[in-house]
Amino acid sequence: MHVDGKPYRTIWLAEDGWSVEIIDQTKLPHAFETVCLQSAEDAAHAIRTMQVRGAPLIGATAAYGICLAMHAETTDDALDAACENLLATRPTAINLRWALDVMLQHLRACEQSARAKAAYQKAAEICDEDVVTNQAIGTHGAALIAQAWQRAGKDRPVNILTHCNAGWLATVDRGTALAPIYHAYDEGIPVHVWVDETRPRNQGAALTAWELGKHGIDHTVIVDNAGGHLMQRGRVDLCITGSDRTAANGDVCNKIGTYLKALAAHDNGIAFYVALPFSTIDWSIADGVAEIPIEERDPAEVTRISGRADDGSLATISITPGNSRAGNYAFDVTPGRLVTGLITERGVAEASSEGLLCLYPEKARATGGTKQ
Numbered sequence: 571m572h573v574d575g576k577p578y579r580t581i582w583l584a585e586d587g588w589s590v591e592i593i594d595q596t597k598l599p600h601a602f603e604t605v606c607l608q609s610a611e612d613a614a615h616a617i618r619t620m621q622v623r624g625a626p627l628i629g630a631t632a633a634y635g636i637c638l639a640m641h642a643e644t645t646d647d648a649l650d651a652a653c654e655n656l657l658a659t660r661p662t663a664i665n666l667r668w669a670l671d672v673m674l675q676h677l678r679a680c681e682q683s684a685r686a687k688a689a690y691q692k693a694a695e696i697c698d699e700d701v702v703t704n705q706a707i708g709t710h711g712a713a714l715i716a717q718a719w720q721r722a723g724k725d726r727p728v729n730i731l732t733h734c735n736a737g738w739l740a741t742v743d744r745g746t747a748l749a750p751i752y753h754a755y756d757e758g759i760p761v762h763v764w765v766d767e768t769r770p771r772n773q774g775a776a777l778t779a780w781e782l783g784k785h786g787i788d789h790t791v792i793v794d795n796a797g798g799h800l801m802q803r804g805r806v807d808l809c810i811t812g813s814d815r816t817a818a819n820g821d822v823c824n825k826i827g828t829y830l831k832a833l834a835a836h837d838n839g840i841a842f843y844v845a846l847p848f849s850t851i852d853w854s855i856a857d858g859v860a861e862i863p864i865e866e867r868d869p870a871e872v873t874r875i876s877g878r879a880d881d882g883s884l885a886t887i888s889i890t891p892g893n894s895r896a897g898n899y900a901f902d903v904t905p906g907r908l909v910t911g912l913i914t915e916r917g918v919a920e921a922s923s924e925g926l927l928c929l930y931p932e933k934a935r936a937t938g939g940t941k942q
């Protein structure tokens with residue numbers, strides 16, 4: 571995507587040919603800054619501190635973390651240590667484990683002397699595949715937006731509600747939930763996006779609003795609790811969110827608050843779609859609600875808030891009484907029964923094991939499932 575006319579991905583090789591550059595997402599929307607990663611620990615730090623975030627981008631950064639480890643030392647011990655350290659950075663997004671598995675399998679089969687080059691090639695493939703995958707998600711999802719526009723009578727923009735940031739900043743490029751929106755907009759369909767602010771880290775207010783604005787897409791930031799009201803009043807045509815981990819039964823784990831939006835959409839008869847790449851599906855998890863691990867983060871993200879003060883300075887302030895405890899659950903799971911459809915690179919599936927296996931029949935044996 572473009573930032574002030576210049577094309578960017580969220581992660582790329584630096585001019586030296588081995589270090590890795592990222593956009594520091596903790597600085598947005600107030601400053602656009604890039605950071606150069608030079609070691610596997612730098613990559614782990616970037617994921618842990620959420621300089622990079624979003625399931626597909628976490629996976630891509632981990633893959634480049636392995637490249638940086640191999641640039642320094644190509645032994646089995648170095649490979650295993652880097653994998654272990656990167657895997658421990660964040661627990662919920664399955665793309666992290668997926669990307670590390672891809673890298674590990676590929677590099678174990680290589681001579682040590684060939685590992686560094688092979689690692690960079692594989693990481694680049696993972697990134698390119700993410701972009702192609704998201705473009706396909708965009709095409710399939712845009713068709714649903716076009717239908718919603720048709721149903722609305724084509725005389726006003728389609729109103730789409732999204733939660734957190736599942737745009738190009740959360741992936742290598744294009745995004746998952748926002749890919750259909752970009753695609754529809756680029757095809758001339760008028761769209762307006764309701765952007766949930768997404769407390770506590772405000773990925774909606776800070777990142778989704780920023781990237782939609784850079785693309786010229788009309789949007790309104792709302793507090794997380796406004797969605798139900800807007801749905802009751804007929805001001806939301808459809809919802810599209812991303813996913814950090816999708817269980818084999820179609821349950822979807824995404825940023826905390828997604829479940830409540832799905833409940834409100836269900837109560838109001840509004841379509842609730844989840845856009846996701848194959849790398850987000852965890853075929854080993856049969857029941858997402860019961861089994862997906864939910865990240866719990868620093869309570870200070872709840873008790874404090876950061877932003878730009880009226881004098882232009884950046885500030886972090888406390889918003890709770892000093893002695894109040896805070897809980898910071900970063901994700902929740904939306905049962906498949908509340909999801910209208912899963913928008914994948916292969917098309918739109920029902921959010922169930924049958925639906926997923928129709929699109930990914932090759933997984934039927936792996937999950938022990940049968941395709942009817």
Ligand code: MRU
Pocket residue numbers: 623624625626663733734735736737740741745746747773811812813814824825900
């Ligand atoms: O904690 P984050 O910012 O990494 O969470 C990101 C999300 O929940 C996104 O919605 C999800 O990764 C889908 S991304 C394409």
